Amino acid sequence: xxxKRAVLKSIQETYPNYSIVGLIDASGRVVATSxxxxxxxxxxxxxxxxxxxxxxxxxDLHDAVxxxxxxxxxxxxxxxxLDVAAPVRDGQGNFTGVVVAHLDWAWAxxxxxxxxxxxxxHRAGSEIIxxxxxGTVLLxxxxxxxxxxxxxxxxxxxxxxxxxxxxxxxxxxxSASAATGGYRExxxxxxxxxxxxxxxxxxxxxxxxxxxxxxxxxxxxLIAGLVAWLLAGRIARPMRNLASAxxxxxxxxxxxxxxxxxxxxxxxxxxxxxxxxxxxxxxxTTQRLLIDELNHRVKNTLATVQSMAVQSFRGIxxxxxxxxxxxxxxxxxxxxxxxxxxxxxxxxxxxxQLCAEAVRPFDDGRGRISHSGPAVYLRPQQALALSLALxxxxxxxxxxxxxxxxxxxxDVAWTVTTEDGASRxxxxxxxxxxxxxxxxxxxxxxxxxxxxxxxxxxxPEIAFAPEGLxxxxxxxxxxxxxxxx
Numbered sequence: 001x002x003x004k005r006a007v008l009k010s011i012q013e014t015y016p017n018y019s020i021v022g023l024i025d026a027s028g029r030v031v032a033t034s035x036x037x038x039x040x041x042x043x044x045x046x047x048x049x050x051x052x053x054x055x056x057x058x059x060d061l062h063d064a065v066x067x068x069x070x071x072x073x074x075x076x077x078x079x080x081x082l083d084v085a086a087p088v089r090d091g092q093g094n095f096t097g098v099v100v101a102h103l104d105w106a107w108a109x110x111x112x113x114x115x116x117x118x119x120x121x122h123r124a125g126s127e128i129i130x131x132x133x134x135g136t137v138l139l140x141x142x143x144x145x146x147x148x149x150x151x152x153x154x155x156x157x158x159x160x161x162x163x164x165x166x167x168x169x170x171x172x173x174x175s176a177s178a179a180t181g182g183y184r185e186x187x188x189x190x191x192x193x194x195x196x197x198x199x200x201x202x203x204x205x206x207x208x209x210x211x212x213x214x215x216x217x218x219x220x221x222l223i224a225g226l227v228a229w230l231l232a233g234r235i236a237r238p239m240r241n242l243a244s245a246x247x248x249x250x251x252x253x254x255x256x257x258x259x260x261x262x263x264x265x266x267x268x269x270x271x272x273x274x275x276x277x278x279x280x281x282x283x284x285t286t287q288r289l290l291i292d293e294l295n296h297r298v299k300n301t302l303a304t305v306q307s308m309a310v311q312s313f314r315g316i317x318x319x320x321x322x323x324x325x326x327x328x329x330x331x332x333x334x335x336x337x338x339x340x341x342x343x344x345x346x347x348x349x350x351x352x353q354l355c356a357e358a359v360r361p362f363d364d365g366r367g368r369i370s371h372s373g374p375a376v377y378l379r380p381q382q383a384l385a386l387s388l389a390l391x392x393x394x395x396x397x398x399x400x401x402x403x404x405x406x407x408x409x410x411d412v413a414w415t416v417t418t419e420d421g422a423s424r425x426x427x428x429x430x431x432x433x434x435x436x437x438x439x440x441x442x443x444x445x446x447x448x449x450x451x452x453x454x455x456x457x458x459x460p461e462i463a464f465a466p467e468g469l470x471x472x473x474x475x476x477x478x479x480x481x482x483x484x485x
Contacts, residue, residue: 004023004032005034005036008022008023008033008034008099009021009035011034012101015103017106017107017110018101018102018103018104019081019102019104020033020071021033021034021100021102022038022100022102023088023099024049024098024099026096028043028044028045028046029042029043029044030042030043031097037070038070041066046083047059047083048083048084048085048098048100049098049100051085052085052086052087053095053098054087055086056084056085057083057084057085058082058083058084058186058189059083059085060082060189061105062082063078063079063081064078064080067102077106077145080104081104081105082102083100083101084103085099085100085101086099105138105139109139112128112139115128123197125197125198126196127140127196128140128193128195129141129193130191130193130194131149131191131193131194132189132191133191135149136148137149138191140194141168144168149194161174161175161176162176163175172199173196173199174196174199175194175195175196175197176194177193177195178192178193180192254277291342336357336358337354337357337358337383337384337388338384340353340357340383341383341384348377348378348380349377349378349380350375350376351373351376351377351378351425351427352371352373354378354383354387355371355412355414358387358390358394359371359394359410359412362397362403368403368408368409368410369409370411373413373414373415373427374414376414378425378475378477382475386475390429392450393450393469394410397410400435401431401437401468402431402433402469403434404434404435407433407434408431408432408434408435409431409432410429410431411430411432412430413427413430414428416477422476422477423476424475424476425477426472426474427474427475428471429469429471429472430470430471431468431469431470433468434468436466437464437465437467437469438464440464460472460473
């Protein structure tokens with residue numbers, strides 16, 4: 001026994017982290033140990049005995065069970081052992097037992113600490129953590145002993161790092177890991193080695209590079225922005241001039257001078273605007289010539305009609321003088337409205353201008369005819385009909401109504417209303433302070449003109465009240481709210 005213990009003790013002294021070295025017989029009972037402990041104990045059920053009968057064996061890390069109470073410890077870390085065993089054979093090769101060495105886990109901590117201290121530069125301050133096959137922490141910060149790391153903290157075998165908060169101290173770390181390998185035919189224990197470092201320290205060079213990139217990028221952006229602003233000014237000014245020219249062309253104004261743009265598209269737009277301006281000017285000239293020719297011919301036609309009327313009524317007798325003058329007055333009223341429409345290019349006529357022109361021959365300058373209402377434009381046909389109606393009303397008022405008396409007055413008013421989404425013009429003619437009014441005995445052309453001349457879906461209202469004639473009519477207007485342009 002003394003010789004066996006001496007041999008085992010010499011084996012233990014070859015490596016200081018061997019806690020104990022023992023010899024086990026073929027039945028699984030401890031024969032001798034380097035420290036004289038546990039001799040006679042039955043370990044036939046332990047893996048280091050059963051698995052090392054046919055070759056060398058390395059077991060995974062485990063807590064010491066039998067030796068924990070017999071071996072003194074100088075740290076708070078519990079005694080954990082890693083078993084290394086090999087079969088023992090006699091001279092004929094027969095199995096006679098197992099020699100086993102229990103390796104104190106402190107060797108791994110010393111190895112990891114020494115490796116961590118050897119890291120220099122930006123790698124300084126790194127921590128080395130070892131994970132078992134099941135993912136639990138075998139070596140690392142004390143709060144993590146025997147615990148499994150959250151998924152993803154140990155990173156991957158591809159070399160990619162992970163940045164995240166660790167559960168032991170709540171700090172953010174940059175970490176990466178790699179799987180351990182075996183040796184020759186030995187496959188290894190399937191451990192993983194994780195290295196972590198405080199993210200702020202690990203990424204300090206990256207942050208410095210990022211700040212440099214941001215500073216350089218900001219400077220480049222500033223220069224690029226200044227250049228872009230200068231170029232944009234050279235491009236935008238001609239484009240604004242083109243936009244102003246297009247707006248002037250849309251308003252019918254002459255095309256202002258446009259500087260030659262520096263971009264090809266701008267030159268194309270300038271050429272197009274110049275061509276459009278020339279085309280519009282030619283069309284306007286042609287249209288003006290046609291309108292002038294049409295107006296000239298219409299005036300000649302009206303003059304011919306007036307001359308024919310004079311000639312037709314001549315020689316009929318004195319009884320034809322009044323109808324002739326009435327006809328001529330109506331024709332002149334029609335001609336006056338025609339002049340208003342001609343000034344507006346036959347787009348329409350303002351009711352205020354129509355009313356003023358229709359009653360002008362009957363106004364003695366004392367303001368006995370008043371007219372009020374919003375600016376509303378009528379279509380040419382409506383303007384002609386309304387002008388004739390107002391002329392007829394003024395003629396009747398001069399002969400028989402309010403304008404035949406010195407104190408008589410006439411109020412003309414119009415409003416615009418909306419019914420079912422459509423706009424209508426309502427106009428009223430009210431006479432007051434004139435002679436008593438009596439309904440006409442018969443209906444002449446003037447009365448029929450007042451009833452049908454406006455040619456609308458609603459007939460007018462004519463009231464021969466004793467205090468004065470009252471006339472009201474309405475017209476359908478184009479658009480929701482027609483007004484003078």
